[in-house]
Amino acid sequence: MTEFGKALAPTETGIPGLVVWDLPVHGDSRGWFKENWQREKMTAAGLADFGPVQNNISFNDAAGTTRGIHAEPWDKWVSVATGRIFGAWVDLREGPTFGTVFTTELDPSRAIFVPRGVGNSYQTLEPDTAYTYLVNDHWSPDASYSFLNLADETAAIAWPIPLADVEISPKDLAHPRLADVVPIPAKKTLIVGANGQLGRALREAYADSASVEFAGREDLDLTSDLASARRWRDYGTLVNAAAYTAVDAAETDRAGAWAGNVTAVAQLARIATENGLTLVHVSSDYVFDGTADAPYGEDEPVAPLGVYGQTKAAADAIVATVPRHYIVRTSWVIGEGKNFVRTMASLAERGISPSVVDDQIGRLTFTDELARGIRHLIDGDAPSGVYNLTGAGDAVSWAEIAADVFAHAGHDRARVTGVSTDEYFASASGPVSPRPRWSVLDLAKIEATGFTPRDWRESLSDYLG
Known part of the structure; x- marks a missing residue:
């Protein structure tokens, strides 16, 4: 009845x-x-x-x-x-x-x-x-x-x-x-862009997980039609570690920058929405114009200065339409391969005294910390939205970071000379993207989820060994 x-x-x-x-x-x-x-x-x-x-x-x-x-x-x-x-x-x-x-x-x-x-x-x-x-x-x-x-x-x-x-x-x-009985396996996580510097860090972060798959550019072309590339319902999470990151080249290679940072992301967003996936996307401090005098919160309006920043801001807006998403906004990323820290360490050892920009302020973010934070958000089932994630600690200029690298290698900090951004790029032979002068991000939101970002100076020390 x-x-x-x-x-x-x-x-x-x-x-x-x-x-x-x-x-x-x-x-x-x-x-x-x-x-x-x-x-x-x-x-x-x-x-x-x-x-x-x-x-x-x-x-x-x-x-x-x-x-x-x-x-x-x-x-x-x-x-x-x-x-x-x-x-x-x-x-x-x-x-x-x-x-x-x-x-x-x-x-x-x-x-x-x-x-x-x-x-x-x-x-x-x-x-x-x-x-x-x-x-x-x-x-x-x-x-x-x-x-x-x-x-x-x-x-x-x-x-x-x-x-x-x-x-x-x-x-x-x-x-x-x-x-x-053959058990039904858990939904999988797919990390695209898995051969880049963040992708390699994510490989390390998920080394203990058999349910995570990794796809480099040769495995999954994000500019092609992805609808039938996988049985997407078998996945629960899609992490986008791929990006067009040639900041200066983007000023003239606009088609390439938009294809890599916007068109590809739109495809991933559509797949995530249609198949009920969580989409994780990495954003940048370049979505801001750098005119603030306090750390940027997640809800600050974006105002990108150059083409690269415009593509990242556009991608953020697209990802925000996915019902279940994490936009992880970061800055000054350091990982494996050629990067600012490695360059400064090499100059120190070769006896070269560089001029380094001293009017851009921010914090370093090491890819292992970025990967740790991404996994924390996913595993902890944090609420959807934008999360700032950088190294913790004091905000400094690129010149101060360079001096720290010199000192760590046993060289005189005074060998690093600070110059303005305008002076540094005055003799540039090609297009230069405008840089935000202030790239400090407020970390309170991700800290409220139980994640404690590591001080960037500690990470730098470990990175340099």
């Missing part, structure tokens, strides 16, 4: 992510009405906005019809249109809850959200039962499916009508026992 007048409310089960929902059903002498799926109300009540793309209905003539146990790599919203079922769900995902069983009855006033990888089955308790389910992916021969035998002794499901007395399909009868 369908219960009328219940409030919309969730009830957790012993299987993570498997949630039973009471549904309001309104009835009178003519019959009843319910909102079987109401996105705004249900997400407000705590249901994941799982993005259904297909609605399926299974009609069952007789009581005792038994189907399952099937686990697919997508989420389901299961409900009953008419009749009543006994439902059984078994966790077939990799992990500590593998094999956990939950059973309950569903009628039109109760529904259940079944997360990806949880085996789903039911037995009808009344004739003419219509079982309906929304799913957030289409069936694919390339997807990973898993099955469990309805009579598995380990699961020991107490079917109301004995399985010997009901009709079961030959396929369901042939499904394996729990010991032989």
Whole structure:
């Protein structure tokens, strides 16, 4: 008997992510009405906005019809249109809850959200039962499916009508026992731009994770059509470590800068939105004009000076439209390969005394710290949005950093001469992008998530060995 007048409310089960929902059903002498799926109300009540793309209905003539146990790599919203079922769900995902069983009855006033990888089955308790389910992916021969035998002794499901007395399909009868089930793997993380300086740091940060894949330019061309490049529903997170970073060249190679920093990012944003992925994107202090006199917060309006900054600001705006995203804004990045610190160390050893800009102020950010912060946001399931992430400590000029490098190598700091940005680039032979003179970013927001950025001077000391 369908219960009328219940409030919309969730009830957790012993299987993570498997949630039973009471549904309001309104009835009178003519019959009843319910909102079987109401996105705004249900997400407000705590249901994941799982993005259904297909609605399926299974009609069952007789009581005792038994189907399952099937686990697919997508989420389901299961409900009953008419009749009543006994439902059984078994966790077939990799992990500590593998094999956990939950059973309950569903009628039109109760529904259940079944997360990806949880085996789903039911037995009808009344004739003419219509079982309906929304799913957030289409069936694919390339997807990973898993099955469990309805009579598995380990699961020991107490079917109301004995399985010997009901009709079961030959396929369901042939499904394996729990010991032989192939678990549904966790969703993967894909890091693109994995051969750049940040990409190499992310490889180190995720060296212990078998569910992370890495793609360099030769593996995934971000300027090509990416829609069919992967089975994107198998991924949970997409980290974009690729970028066009030739700041000065961007002033004349505008097409290249926009292709690498905007068009490619737009593709990733579309894929993330369509497939429910978290998109992680790395931004830059170049989105600001550098005229501030206090650290830039995440909500400061952008005002890029040059083409490179314009492309980064445009990409930020695109990524912000993805329902689940992290825009990690950083500055003065130092990693493997040729960079400012390595250059200064080389000049010190070769006896060259450089002139270095002293009117641009900021903090160094080492790629291992950047990678650590990115993983912290993802693993901690931090709220979506923009996060500033640089080294901590005092803000200084490039000239002061150069002097620190000289001193660390045992050379006289005084060998570094400070000059203005205008003086430094006065003799430049090619185009020069305008630089923000103030690149100090406020770190309070990411610190509030429990992440403690390391002082850039400590990182510099370790970097120089």
